[in-house]
Amino acid sequence: MIATLGTSPGSSRYPEHEIRIEQSNLQWEVRYRGQNLASGSEVLMLHESGFEPVAYFPRDQVNQELLRRSDSRTTCPFKGEAHYLAVANEDSTQDIAWFYPKVYKQVAGVRNRIAFYTNLVTISSKPISQ
Numbered sequence: 399m400i401a402t403l404g405t406s407p408g409s410s411r412y413p414e415h416e417i418r419i420e421q422s423n424l425q426w427e428v429r430y431r432g433q434n435l436a437s438g439s440e441v442l443m444l445h446e447s448g449f450e451p452v453a454y455f456p457r458d459q460v461n462q463e464l465l466r467r468s469d470s471r472t473t474c475p476f477k478g479e480a481h482y483l484a485v486a487n488e489d490s491t492q493d494i495a496w497f498y499p500k501v502y503k504q505v506a507g508v509r510n511r512i513a514f515y516t517n518l519v520t521i522s523s524k525p526i527s528q
Contacts, residue, residue, distance in 0.1 A: 406502035408475030417476055418445045419507045424523040426453055428460075428514050430485060430494065435519060436460040439526050442507050446476070453521060454511035460495075468493050477505050483512065494518045 408415060422443050428436040438459030444452045463486065470482035470493050478501045482493035494515055501509045514521060 404503065406476050406478075406504055409502075409504060411475065414447070415476060416445075416447045417505060419443070419505065420445070422453065422523070423526065425526045426455070426521065426523045428455070429520045429522075430464075430518070433464055434461060435464055435495075435514070436512070442511060444505070444508055444513075450516070452513050453523075454508045454513050456511055460512045465495060474498075477501055477508070492518070 420443050422439070422441040424441070425439045426437065426441045427434065436455045436459055438455060440456050440459060442454045444454055446452070465483040466486040468482045468484045468491060472480045472482075474480060478498045480496045480498055483495040483497070484491055484493050495512050497510055497512045498505075498508060499510060
């Protein structure tokens with residue numbers, strides 16, 4: 399059973415705000431300075447009012463040896479508390495990815511999945527080969 403938080407404070411305050419999660423039918427890859435950070439086809443797409451769709455990768459499709467947890471935290475009233483990841487082999491503290499260890503029940507599918515900042519990495523997708 400996935401541990402989730404109750405109803406999000408954002409959904410009760412802004413009922414018109416929509417979030418929809420769907421399984422992608424594409425093969426995805428995330429690269430950073432020539433390194434493959436993630437690849438796979440088990441990606442969930444989160445569509446949220448006012449934002450571009452975001453690809454959320456399962457942890458087993460992310461090369462976590464190349465990432466390290468940072469001290470950054472933010473709170474989304476619709477999803478929960480985000481924790482951040484930076485590149486492990488760099489001195490930079492710039493966060494390039496995030497995940498939600500606990501989520502509100504409306505977005506339970508993205509719990510512990512990793513998403514990347516599209517302006518800091520190269521994300522590509524293509525049809526899955528048959």
